[in-house]
Amino acid sequence: MIRIDQYWLAAEPIDMRSGMESVLAKVVSVFGQAQAHHAYLFTNRRATRIKVLVADGFGLWLASRRLHEGQFVWAEQAQGLGLGLTASQIDALILGLPWKRVSKPVVVGVA
Numbered sequence: 001m002i003r004i005d006q007y008w009l010a011a012e013p014i015d016m017r018s019g020m021e022s023v024l025a026k027v028v029s030v031f032g033q034a035q036a037h038h039a040y041l042f043t044n045r046r047a048t049r050i051k052v053l054v055a056d057g058f059g060l061w062l063a064s065r066r067l068h069e070g071q072f073v074w075a076e077q078a079q080g081l082g083l084g085l086t087a088s089q090i091d092a093l094i095l096g097l098p099w100k101r102v103s104k105p106v107v108v109g110v111a
């Protein structure tokens with residue numbers, strides 16, 4: 001598997017016909033650069049598809065996912081141009097669940 005240390009959600013939608021270079025250019029314009037072991041997620045205007053660009057330190061991976069019913073829960077543009085998410089929030093988002101309700105993991109001490 002590809003190691004991903006940080007997930008970033010872009011608030012503004014992109015054209016799903018965009019290829020590797022166009023998505024990379026959008027990553028650079030929104031996030032400044034594509035950092036190694038970071039994943040950048042984009043959606044279309046209807047939030048029925050997502051594209052994920054992953055920089056693994058050696059190259060780039062581009063993947064897409066489409067929902068046949070419903071929409072992905074996405075960040076509002078008012079939240080800024082990019083938003084960092086946890087792995088559990090990404091898991092919920094990819095399944096089409098309300099990821100905003102998933103909080104950061106809490107460590108509970110055992111006595």
